[in-house]
Amino acid sequence: MSVLPRIDPMLATPGRLPPPASDDRYAYEVKQDGQRVIAYLPGDGTVLLRARSGADITPAYPELAALGQVLGGRPAVLDGEIVALDEAGRSDFERLQARMGLAGAPAKAARMARTVPAHLMLFDVMFLDGTGLTRAPYTERREALTALRLAGPAWSTPAAITGHGTQALDMSRKAGLEGLIAKRLTSPYAAGVRSRAWIKIRNVRTADVIVGGWVPARGHLTGLPGALLMGQRDPDGTLRYVGSVGTGWNDTERTTLAQLLTTAATDTCPFTDTPPVTGARWVQPRLVAEIRYTTRTRAGRLRHPSWHRLRPDLAPDDIT
Structure with missing residues (x-):
């Protein structure tokens, strides 16, 4: 090994x-559109999967365990993206969310693997047969990856x-x-x-943002978010307000967000400048979301933003 x-x-x-x-x-x-992963194959029949954060997520994807055997005794480090495919064979992040976060619940992960199977799309090799390839050009690494013929029930090389x-x-x-x-x-x-x-x-233009606050909805949606207040990090680490988003989510997403916002509540505004919003409630800047938008204003605000999804796979420090 x-x-x-x-x-x-x-x-x-x-x-x-x-x-x-x-x-x-x-x-x-x-x-x-999935979860980035580095796959470590030491050559003993096992595989270790690490997320972008470095966390071990191997138990969350039991259908990928057999990948450790396909190269025999050849050790390798591979780069790829774990996806869940829709009926048309396209990666669907919303489907994959049901599989994410289950590294600590292997029994549930095994059950979910039967209903929402994961697939690993491989696109790079950085170490093979005892030799580091990170200094090699892309073309050489791609040729080495293609030569491995990695195509299986839960993985492929697009x-x-x-x-x-x-x-x-x-x-x-x-x-x-x-x-x-x-x-x-x-x-x-x-x-x-x-x-x-x-x-x-x-x-489609999208931006990853940090949720720093929210404005309650009115009428029959009282208690649920009517809009989220978004921010992005400046180089000095402070949180810059980039606008609010109040469209694009469904009732289930709105209810989920309400629970997360309540848990993260704080009395302190996390933005460098307090947003000019009436009735704002602040939260600790730890929720990351992906937003669709058309353009940015000169002040850096997102124009015509709409909600796309939560990004539990990203940390707030990753967002600039």
Whole structure:
């Protein structure tokens, strides 16, 4: 059995497609909508799955246990995304949420695996057969990953194409996918770094925000949130107010949010500047959400925001 190096995931920078003159210098992969994971295969038949935070989430996904046997005695460290697929074969984060957070409840995880199966989409290899590959270019790592032929009942290696970014993005949009990741062919694996060598291109503009407060709804929704007050971290660590969101959720989500907001209640406004909102109630800035929006104002506020989802897989310190 090999002692494997601990490797933090390389992160993509939000942006746009590379310019046409640089198009053939990038590979394009479908952006999966799931939980990022680093898979450690020491070569003894076992597998260890670590989330982006570094937490061991192996017990939450028992259907991935067999991955530890597919390479035999070859030790490896792989990068990928755990997803739950909808009826059309697209990753569906809402479905996956039923599987997340079950690392401490293996019996429940096993039951959920039968009704909401998870699938691991693999897209990089950083260590193989005793050799570190993080300094190797993307093309070399991708060739090594493809040669492993990792295709099984609960894992696969989706294709990547070189160039043709505009066409790939258009196809992803028509297929109802979230977008693309553009990866520079010559780029090494920058562990733990949000790198511009990987560009995250979304078909819908979204932003991860920290919930710092809320405004109660009126009428028959009294006691439930009518709007959430959103923030993002400035470089100095303070929380900057970026607007409020009050549309896009269903009754179940609104009720869940009410419970979480009550638990996180505080008397202190967490924002640098108190938002100009009447009747605001403050919460500890620990809930992370993803918001859809059109553009930003000059002050950095999100225009026409609508609720998308909670992000329990992200920590507030990750949001800028």
